[in-house]
Amino acid sequence: MTSEFFWATAAVVCVTASFPFYLYGAKIVLDAETVTWTVLTRHLRYIVTGLLLTGGPVVLWMAPRMFDELTGFAAMHIVAGLQAYAFLLFALTGIVRIFQAKRRHNLYHEPDPAVEIDDLHENMSAWRFRLRVGVAGYVLCWLLAYVLGMIRYVLRYPVL
Secondary structure: OOOHHHHHHHHHHHHHHHHHHHHHHHHHHHHOOOOOHHHHHHHHHHHHHHHHHHHHHHHHHHHHHHHHHOOHHHHHHHHHHHHHHHHHHHHHHHHHHHHHHHHHOOOOOOOOOOOOHHHOOOOHHHHHHHHHHHHHHHHHHHHHHHHHHHHHHHHHOOOO
């Protein structure tokens, strides 16, 4: 049987490796003048990879052990992580609607720079707001959970 230290270290490596995928996925969209289908799918490949690298350790390592070692510090780590996923779900309520509106107007395959995105639907600005708040909240809570998790790791498994 592999040691707890091994699995904790594997979780740290996976979660740490996810952050560059998030950053590069965001860069793809931010650098694009127009978000075409190619840009969107490339962006999503990196974001989904980051989510899998983070979600895998959460589901396979952290969640099953959550109640076995529930201390105040662990609770802060758990709350920050759960809040991050809550913000992600909030962002998805916006991105799904934006995706549907852009797809309905065929703007992923035939982009028209003259079309204002807010003109596609009367609720587009609200959906874009949800997306921005959700993504910003996810990143901030993810970073907080990451820092708390790293502190817990170093305190529990003194590597030096």
